[in-house]
Amino acid sequence: MKRLHLVAWLAAALLVAACGSSPGGGTSNANSYSGKTIKLGAILSITGAGGVYGPQSRDGANLAVKQINASGGVNGAQIALTINDDASDKAQSAQVAQKLIQSEQDLALLGPTLSNSAVAVHPLAESLKTPILAVSTTGIHIVPDCNFPATTPCKYVFRDSLGEETAIPTNIKSYATDKHPATGVLLVAQDDKFSSDGGKIVQDTVAQYNINLLKTIKFNKAEADLSPYVTQAVQAKPDVIFITSLGGIPAKIMTEARKQGWQGQFLGGNGFNTATVSKQAGADGKGARSASAWYLGNTFASNKEFVDAYKAEYSKDPDQFAAQGYTAIKVLADAAKRANLTFSDLAGDRDKLRTAMESVNIQTPLGPFQFTSTHDVKQTVWVIAMDGAGGFTLVHEVKQS
Amino acid sequence: MDQQILNAIFIGSIYALFAVGYTLVFGVLDILNLAHSAVFMLGAALTYSLVINHGQSFLVACIIGVAASGLMGLVIEHVCLRPLRRRRAPPIAALISTVGLALIIVAAIEQGQRGTLFGWLWVDGANSVAFPPGTIPNPTWHIGDLTLEASKVAVIPISVALMLALGYVIRYTQVGRALRAVAENPRTARLMGLDVDRMISLTVVISSALGGVAGILFGVALGDISPYIGRDNVEVRGLAVIVLGGMGSVPGAVVGGYLLGLIEVFAVVALGSGARGGVAFAALFLMLVLRPQGLFGAQLREKI
Numbered sequence: 001m002k003r004l005h006l007v008a009w010l011a012a013a014l015l016v017a018a019c020g021s022s023p024g025g026g027t028s029n030a031n032s033y034s035g036k037t038i039k040l041g042a043i044l045s046i047t048g049a050g051g052v053y054g055p056q057s058r059d060g061a062n063l064a065v066k067q068i069n070a071s072g073g074v075n076g077a078q079i080a081l082t083i084n085d086d087a088s089d090k091a092q093s094a095q096v097a098q099k100l101i102q103s104e105q106d107l108a109l110l111g112p113t114l115s116n117s118a119v120a121v122h123p124l125a126e127s128l129k130t131p132i133l134a135v136s137t138t139g140i141h142i143v144p145d146c147n148f149p150a151t152t153p154c155k156y157v158f159r160d161s162l163g164e165e166t167a168i169p170t171n172i173k174s175y176a177t178d179k180h181p182a183t184g185v186l187l188v189a190q191d192d193k194f195s196s197d198g199g200k201i202v203q204d205t206v207a208q209y210n211i212n213l214l215k216t217i218k219f220n221k222a223e224a225d226l227s228p229y230v231t232q233a234v235q236a237k238p239d240v241i242f243i244t245s246l247g248g249i250p251a252k253i254m255t256e257a258r259k260q261g262w263q264g265q266f267l268g269g270n271g272f273n274t275a276t277v278s279k280q281a282g283a284d285g286k287g288a289r290s291a292s293a294w295y296l297g298n299t300f301a302s303n304k305e306f307v308d309a310y311k312a313e314y315s316k317d318p319d320q321f322a323a324q325g326y327t328a329i330k331v332l333a334d335a336a337k338r339a340n341l342t343f344s345d346l347a348g349d350r351d352k353l354r355t356a357m358e359s360v361n362i363q364t365p366l367g368p369f370q371f372t373s374t375h376d377v378k379q380t381v382w383v384i385a386m387d388g389a390g391g392f393t394l395v396h397e398v399k400q401s
Numbered sequence: 402m403d404q405q406i407l408n409a410i411f412i413g414s415i416y417a418l419f420a421v422g423y424t425l426v427f428g429v430l431d432i433l434n435l436a437h438s439a440v441f442m443l444g445a446a447l448t449y450s451l452v453i454n455h456g457q458s459f460l461v462a463c464i465i466g467v468a469a470s471g472l473m474g475l476v477i478e479h480v481c482l483r484p485l486r487r488r489r490a491p492p493i494a495a496l497i498s499t500v501g502l503a504l505i506i507v508a509a510i511e512q513g514q515r516g517t518l519f520g521w522l523w524v525d526g527a528n529s530v531a532f533p534p535g536t537i538p539n540p541t542w543h544i545g546d547l548t549l550e551a552s553k554v555a556v557i558p559i560s561v562a563l564m565l566a567l568g569y570v571i572r573y574t575q576v577g578r579a580l581r582a583v584a585e586n587p588r589t590a591r592l593m594g595l596d597v598d599r600m601i602s603l604t605v606v607i608s609s610a611l612g613g614v615a616g617i618l619f620g621v622a623l624g625d626i627s628p629y630i631g632r633d634n635v636e637v638r639g640l641a642v643i644v645l646g647g648m649g650s651v652p653g654a655v656v657g658g659y660l661l662g663l664i665e666v667f668a669v670v671a672l673g674s675g676a677r678g679g680v681a682f683a684a685l686f687l688m689l690v691l692r693p694q695g696l697f698g699a700q701l702r703e704k705i
Contacts, residue, residue, distance in 0.1 A: 052528060190675060217674045222633035224625040227408045228669040228677075235404075248529040252624055259541050260404065260548045282534050 034076030036343045038336055040329075041082050041100035042135075043111035043121060048088025050113040052247070052276065053321045057113060057135050058083050060325030063306075063313055068329065074336045077343075081329070086112055093117035094124055101130045105346055107336070108132065108353055110328050115139030116193065122146040126154045129347060131354045134159040135328045136321055138167070138270045140197055144374040156354055158375040160331060160366070161324050162293035164194075166381065166400075168201045168244070168269045171291035174383045174396045175267055176209035181239035183212045184267075187229060187253055189245045190218040198244030198269045214238055221249065230256040239264050246271040250288075251280035258284040265289070272386070273320050279390035286388030294323040294366050295382040295394050306365040318365075327364040334362050403547055405666050411553045411622070413662025414560035418615040419635045420642035420654040421564055422608035428649030429584045429604045432495045436477050437612050438631030438639065439503035444470040444613025445620030445630060446510055446523050452536060454524060459537050463617055470613020474606035477502060482605070483598065503631075510628040523628075531624035552622045559618065563611060564655050571651065580604060584649075641685045647695030656696060660684075 042061055044054035065081045068074065084100065086093035093112045100106045101124075108131040112121050115137040123146055125132040134142055138161055144153035175181065184206060188199035199216065206213050214236045219229050226249070233241055234257055241257060243250045243266060250271055257266075265287065271277065272290035281288065296307065296317060306326055310318040318326075335356035341349045361370050367380040383396035419441060426434045448466035451457040457465070481498040513523030542549040571577040582590040583600045591597045619634070620626040642661050646653025661681055668680035688695065 048527070051526065219674055220678065222629065223677075224619070224623045224630055224634050225408075225412050227411075228405060228666045229674055231404045231408060232669065232674065248531070248625065252531075255624065259550055261543055280531065 032075050033073070033341065033343070036077040036341075038074055038077050038079045038333075038341075039082075039104065039106045040079060040332060041084060041096075041104060041106040041109050042325075043084050043086050043093055043096050043100070043109060043113075043117075045088040045113035045117070046083070046085040050088040050117075052274070053136055054085070054088075054113045056319050056321035057111070057325035059314055060310070060318060060322035060327075061110060061135075061329050063310055063322075064326045064329035064333075066313075067309065068333050074333050077336075077341075079329070079333065082106075086117055088114060088117070090117045090120045094120040097121045097124050097132075101125065101128045106130070107341075107346070107349060108332055110135050110325070110332075112137070115142060118142055118146075122154065122157045126156050129156060130350050131156050131158065131357060133328050133332060133357075134161060135324045136161050138162065138164045139194060140165060143376050153374065156350075158331075158357055158371060160328050160369070160377050162270070162291070162377055162379070162381065164198050164201055164244075164269050166376075167291040167293075168198060169205045170381045170398050171267055171269070171289060171383055172202070172205050172209060172211070174291070174398065175240070175265065175289055176211065179239075179265070181211055181265065183214050183236075183238045184240040184242055185214050185233040185236050185238040186216045186242040187233060187245070188216060188218055189221040189249065192221045192245065194271070195221065195245045195249075198271070199242075201269075202242045202244060211240065221245065226252055227256055229253075231260060233257065234260045234262045241266050243268045244271065248277075248280060250277055251282075251285060254281045254288060255284045270320075273384070275317065275319060275390055275392075278386045278392060281386060282390070283388045285386040288386045289383060289395060291398070292320055292382045292384050292392075293377070293379065294320045295384055296392065297394060298365075298367075298382070300363075300367070302363040303365040303367075323365040327366050327369060330362060330364055331357065331360050331369065334360050403545075405670055406663075407547065407549075407553075409662040409666035410659065411556055411662075412665070413659035414557050415615055415619050415622075415658075416635065416638060416642050416661050417655045417658025418560040418563060418611060418618070420639045420646070420658050421567060421651055422611035422615070423639045424643040424646070424649055424651060424654040425567075425608045425611075426605055427643065428651070429580060429601060430482065430492075430495075431649075432482065432492050432499075433640075434477060434482075434499050434605070434608065435496060435636070436473075436481065436499040436503040436506065437608065438636035439506035440470050440473045440477075440609045440612040440631075441616035441619070441635055442510065442628060442631035443473060443506060444616035445626045446628070448617045449530060449532065449620060449626045450521075450523055452532065453530075455521075466617050467610050467613045470616070471606045471610035473506075473613075474609030475602060477609065478602050478605045482601070486601075507628050507632065525627075527628060529625055529627035531626065532621060537621060550622075556618045556622050559614070563614065564651075567607070567611070568651060576603070638681070641681060644685055644695055645688050647698035650695065650697040653695055653697035660696075 044057050046054045065079045069078050084096045086096055100109055110133050112118055113136050118137045126146055141148035143157055143159045145151050146154035146157045186199055186202050189195035217229050217232055230253055243253055250268055254266055268290045273292045335353055339352040339356040370378045372378045378400055381398040384392040385395050387393050423437050444466045447469050448462045451462035452459055481502050482495050485495045509519050510523045511527050513519040514526055515524045539552045579595050579600050583597050587597050642657040643654050645660055646657030664684050665677050665681050668676040
């Protein structure tokens with residue numbers, strides 16, 4: 001019954017998409033939105049625990065808005081993006097979303113930064129029929145089941161960030177194919193949803209590649225002294241240590257394990273994918289692999305232009321979060337361009353935008369970009385390794401079919 | 402296993418050093434100074450900032466860090482303790498005022514960004530930082546299966562030396578005798594011509610300086626300095642240590658610190674990694690039920 005429901009919904013969505021796109025592509029002229037404003041609202045964690053990610057998302061999104069507006073806007077309409085800090089707080093995040101949707105009357109929303117807040121914000125946007133594009137959430141049950149445990153697909157929720165469900169297995173598969181490791185140990189922060197979700201994914205994946213998980217070692221994220229756990233891991237003499245944590249923890253584990261003389265391979269998730277982590281780990285992190293949504297050194301045009309423009313604007317290198325924030329605006333602009341917006345019927349415009357988003361197919365810094373039928377990102381995955389000096393090198397390019 | 406014993410002695414040294422300061426104030430004043438964990442954090446944060454953001458040498462930074470922690474003790478005494486003591490407020494009032502000061506210190510550090518009011522003290526906001534490799538010489542030796550890392554190994558003799566020095570001062574010097582007299586009975590001490598307020602100030606300053614040293618050692622050896630290291634790592638554990646050892650007993654805090662380190666590490670080894678926190682507090686609970694005065698509570702009738 002559930003499956004029938006899903007199929008019916010997909011068919012309907014495709015039909016709507018097909019109907020919506022043909023007049024959009026054929027009749028709209030380039031300046032039909034001239035003089036109008038497309039209002040977008042971003043809910044980001046600029047302060048609080050998510051404050052290490054939100055500012056980059058903001059900078060990436062602002063850069064895209066600036067570029068689009070400078071080159072004539074979206075069919076002549078200017079984009080007005082507001083950045084709203086949710087202080088990494090779930091309740092505040094939902095309050096901001098309510099305000100943006102109902103009083104500000106924004107066409108679509110971006111965010112929120114943390115999966116924990118998305119649990120409150122996404123169902124709200126869904127119930128108020130407002131398209132929302134997640135730019136950094138990698139947890140499970142973001143799309144399409146935003147109302148988890150209810151399984152009805154959310155129609156208005158999209159994601160342009162690479163979920164751990166894709167990233168971690170892709171990384172393990174690529175390493176298993178290269179080196180055929182036999183044993184592994186998993187280190188997981190048991191009191192952190194991001195880390196424990198990642199840990200579950202590792203546990204569910206390793207058997208497929210004949211890796212024997214010798215031990216799962218749990219610790220609490222606030223513990224500063226991780227040495228007893230690392231000693232346990234090292235004494236098991238595994239080929240691989242899996243780390244699914246965030247922030248400073250991966251680097252600490254790497255440093256401690258190397259000090260204790262362990263020579264094996266570190267594999268991780270999205271928690272590895274910022275320069276900060278690579279820098280903290282330094283030489284001890286060299287070779288640690290993870291799957292990333294984006295790679296700084298990619299030289300294809302849509303990434304090179306982004307990296308150059310970002311450096312010129314902010315005098316520093318962008319990271320994955322900046323690239324995803326930038327991509328989000330490009331995706332929404334492309335959808336808005338094709339959506340035949342009226343600028344008089346907000347509910348109708350939100351529906352049109354949502355429909356147009358389903359057929360986005362553009363070049364972005366992340367690579368060729370489309371949404372899957374469940375509104376998740378469909379993009380090339382970049383397997384990267386820390387270079388021991390605060391950066392990353394590209395190991396594999398994994399195209400998603 | 403050997404490595405785990407070393408891990409236990411190392412973290413035990415830090416617990417002990419932290420708890421000695423905690424218990425010292427309790428022994429003299431019968432008040433739990435809950436701002437102690439904030440001073441622990443402040444010592445680490447200030448030392449880091451002086452080295453990384455102000456270009457000081459590590460040694461100079463440590464000296465200033467410890468001195469500032471000691472001065473923070475004066476602030477605790479003059480802001481949280483003395484005004485309430487003058488009004489004969491119950492100990493619980495002083496406990497609450499130290500909690501308040503701890504929250505203020507943590508919040509002030511947390512707000513530290515470049516260009517803000519506390520930017521000179523801390524620029525990393527709520528983030529956790531570590532001394533970058535190379536800023537502090539930290540050779541690592543391998544002996545058999547054992548890994549000996551200089552920054553961790555150094556913690557042990559430094560802590561032990563400081564605790565021995567404190568023990569000597571309390572037991573064998575004029576100042577120590579005065580401290581013990583104040584702890585025993587402040588009114589009698591005053592009648593005997595002792596400046597009780599001054600002795601209390603001294604106690605809180607020594608206690609806070611030791612807390613600062615513990616914080617610096619912790620930050621350097623574990624590579625984790627953030628506004629929350631005190632609250633998350635030593636605040637409640639320090640309390641557990643002094644209950645294990647006997648409230649107000651300095652030797653008890655030392656033994657309790659190493660005991661807690663050992664219990665925690667062996668919980669990880671024997672019962673699985675998830676058991677660390679739980680087993681430590683199960684031991685605390687057992688101690689409270691079986692021997693509420695703690696390990697050293699009964700033998701030492703006199704305080705500190």
